[in-house]
Amino acid sequence: MSDLECSEGSYCHATSKGPAHSRCQTCRRRKRRCHRDSMCCPGNRCSNDICVPDDDSFVSQRIPDADGHLNPLLKRKGWKKRERLEVKGTSGKGQVGDPCLRSSDCSDSLCCARHFWTRICKPVLREGQMDLPPERSHHGNSLVSILSRWNRQRDDNERNVLALNVLLLGDRQSGRSSVGNALIGGHEFQTDACVSGVSVTTECQVLRRNFPGYFRRQGAETDLTLRVIDTPAPPPRPLSVHELCPGGVHVLVLVVRADRSHDNSHLEKYVESLFGPEWRRHAILILTHSDYLEKAGLRPSVYLTQTTDWLEALSSEAAGGVLFLDNSRDWPLIRGRPLRDGVLRLSARNHHRAVKVRTEVSL
Structure with a gap:
């Protein structure tokens, strides 16, 4: 048995008992270990024994229609080719909340920082400040906000x-x-x-x-x-x-x-x-x-x-x-x-x- 004999989204797994006991297994998702490209799910490739996104290809997955036939033209939502970052702002640099890869993609006084599973442009924090979600930053009477204002108002020369x-x-x-x-x-x-x-x-x-x-x-x-x-x-x-x-x-x-x-x-x-x-x-x-x-x-x-x-x-x-x-x-x-x-x-x-x-x- 080989990978070509398995359906899309599967690969041929050879057990320790020998090739005669090989069977098809579900493909491995992103960041899973692999040995070849066919072991990774569509839209991914094997790089350094890890499944990573394949940015150079656009892979569609065959989904059965109402009659039970496989339709290769239907595209599964979420399997999209990563597009080039769109620059925003008059300076050509990303603003607060824009996606980024590195700090040079952001405007001055901003840096590229992790936000959940993505990276976006965020303000550079000063001493005494905390990184708060946007929905909490407007609460001016919160304890963190009060302490932040107090730290900013303290004289640097105060000992x-x-x-x-x-x-x-x-x-x-x-x-x-x-x-x-x-x-x-x-x-x-x-x-x-x-x-x-x-x-x-x-x-x-x-x-x-x-x-x-x-x-x-x-x-x-x-x-x-x-x-x-x-x-x-x-x-x-x-x-x-x-x-x-x-x-x-x-x-x-x-x-x-x-x-x-x-x-x-x-x-x-x-x-x-x-x-x-x-x-x-x-x-x-x-x-x-x-x-x-x-x-x-x-x-x-x-x-x-x-x-x-x-x-x-x-x-x-x-x-x-x-x-x-x-x-x-x-x-x-x-x-x-x-x-x-x-x-x-x-x-x-x-x-x-x-x-x-x-x-x-x-x-």
Whole structure:
């Protein structure tokens, strides 16, 4: 049996049992696998083992008439020769909705894109726009339309900024100003040598530093702006802190020297009276001069188990944990980034909410 012995729309299929068991099978439609042209349905040909449209021929299919005879003149609807694209518009380029093969067939600001099983000219989408069907594009009050208009109206120069108030507290010569310099990445806070027991910082100092594109928030690059408040010792009154931070404090940094073992429990009492019991959720403990621990052969985890009871309790109460900083190195360049990351993580844990200063308390 051969393909000529099968009716139109069929081909001869040879089974694995041999030519004697060959039989006629229905032709294969477009995009089906094939080995020769006769395996493809009329109007198609076999190319690279795939049935593809035959653009160079016009094939008619014989359909039985009322008397049961085959009429080769009747043409099945849908088997048409692909015609050349009709150019539209005065520029000779396709307009929106016109069929196309490539983007060069479309007018300026249009591109050739897939639309269901065809390709048509569509507008080039900008950032923030969505490809919507024409029947939905006129609904101006839809959520997508509102978001698209909002994105177009936003200023390109507008940036997302997260501003945090960071309050530094600690005893004399504890290293508060050095921690502040590490946070802002500079040397603006004064840290000159001083007489033993005399603090360099005699009044509150406020410095602000912006870090462009520091992290991503909700899928967009966000600037981090730190407003660092360095306080003297003894600590200021609640009203003074409220004037410096009217919106509250996002992160409370408690600075303690690791090479001194005297009791600083009065610092915890001051913070409790200033912010209430909620201060623990916004606190992070910084132990400075950790280079002395390295010289003594103590690891940070071992040091916390051998220190005084109040410091061990404070390290467990601070929600931001404990950071050890080495004063023998360049603070802003080496220790600044980990400290800023710790401040940012703690603020994010509190959903960037600030703790308010209780001004009615008298110290």
